[in-house]
Amino acid sequence: MANSVVVEKASAPPLPRIERLPEHVAVIMDGNGRWAERRGLSRNDGHRAGAENVRAVIERAAEHGVPMLTLFAFSTENWGRPTAEVDAIMRLGADFIDGHLDELDERGVRVLHIGDPSRLPESLRDRVAGAVRQTAANGRITVNIAFNYGGRADVVQAVRRLVADGAAPDEVTEEAIAGRLWTAGVPDPDLLIRTGAVRRISNFLLWQAAYSEYYFFDGMWPEFDAAEVDRALLDYSKRQRRFGRVPDGADAAT
Numbered sequence: 001m002a003n004s005v006v007v008e009k010a011s012a013p014p015l016p017r018i019e020r021l022p023e024h025v026a027v028i029m030d031g032n033g034r035w036a037e038r039r040g041l042s043r044n045d046g047h048r049a050g051a052e053n054v055r056a057v058i059e060r061a062a063e064h065g066v067p068m069l070t071l072f073a074f075s076t077e078n079w080g081r082p083t084a085e086v087d088a089i090m091r092l093g094a095d096f097i098d099g100h101l102d103e104l105d106e107r108g109v110r111v112l113h114i115g116d117p118s119r120l121p122e123s124l125r126d127r128v129a130g131a132v133r134q135t136a137a138n139g140r141i142t143v144n145i146a147f148n149y150g151g152r153a154d155v156v157q158a159v160r161r162l163v164a165d166g167a168a169p170d171e172v173t174e175e176a177i178a179g180r181l182w183t184a185g186v187p188d189p190d191l192l193i194r195t196g197a198v199r200r201i202s203n204f205l206l207w208q209a210a211y212s213e214y215y216f217f218d219g220m221w222p223e224f225d226a227a228e229v230d231r232a233l234l235d236y237s238k239r240q241r242r243f244g245r246v247p248d249g250a251d252a253a254t
């Protein structure tokens with residue numbers, strides 16, 4: 001294929017058994033541009049390598065039995081990138097669906113979209129809708145693709161809908177807002193992974209990640225392979241989650 005980028009990958013190691021798995025893993029796939037620049041390639045080559053990496057990560061998560069994965073593919077702020085890069089990412093999203101939808105479907109992957117579809121090019125919007133339709137009955141793993149997603153935009157559209165629904169002040173509750181977010185019906189992420197060697201949330205799932213555990217990978221997204229998925233899940237399995245409370249048995253007097 002004329003445009004393909006070869007990413008050398010070690011074959012996946014044997015699957016370790018991990019005891020406490022997250023129900024929902026969300027991923028900020030950062031670092032495609034730097035990965036490419038370090039190799040003398042174009043940023044678009046980096047995004048292509050990043051898109052290729054998505055399949056392996058979905059498959060590894062599914063093999064572990066993680067029921068849900070959310071992937072941040074394009075943010076509401078990414079429209080501010082050069083037009084050629086934005087167009088390339090949109091095309092890659094469409095190519096990814098064209099090239100891999102049947103395989104994902106056969107592997108039991110259910111695809112959902114979170115974000116505002118209205119600004120996406122029609123070619124991508126139609127493919128995303130088609131992927132959601134084709135995979136609706138699958139149950140091995142659900143993959144939410146966040147395309148044109150922003151955490152603040154999500155809260156704003158939810159509150160707008162609540163107002164349009166005529167909510168009185170005392171009806172403005174956490175449940176009423178959560179039920180109108182693009183993620184309505186999706187459990188909050190237990191684990192939020194960010195690749196790319198920076199530690200920030202970049203307007204991803206602001207409401208939903210209130211009590212997520214964070215995991216930062218200092219490599220770039222195309223380097224986040226099956227072994228790294230294993231490492232992130234193992235790290236999560238050792239964490240003690242408190243949700244603002246104290247551990248069971250803790251005594252206030254001691």
Ligand code: FPP
Nearest residue numbers: 029030031032033034050051073092093096
């Ligand atoms: C962040 O890297 C990555 C993006 C903004 C785009 C992610 C897109 C894909 C992985 C491809 C399409 C997605 C799917 C689901 C097929 P960056 O460009 O910010 O990297 P940098 O920080 O090194 O510049």
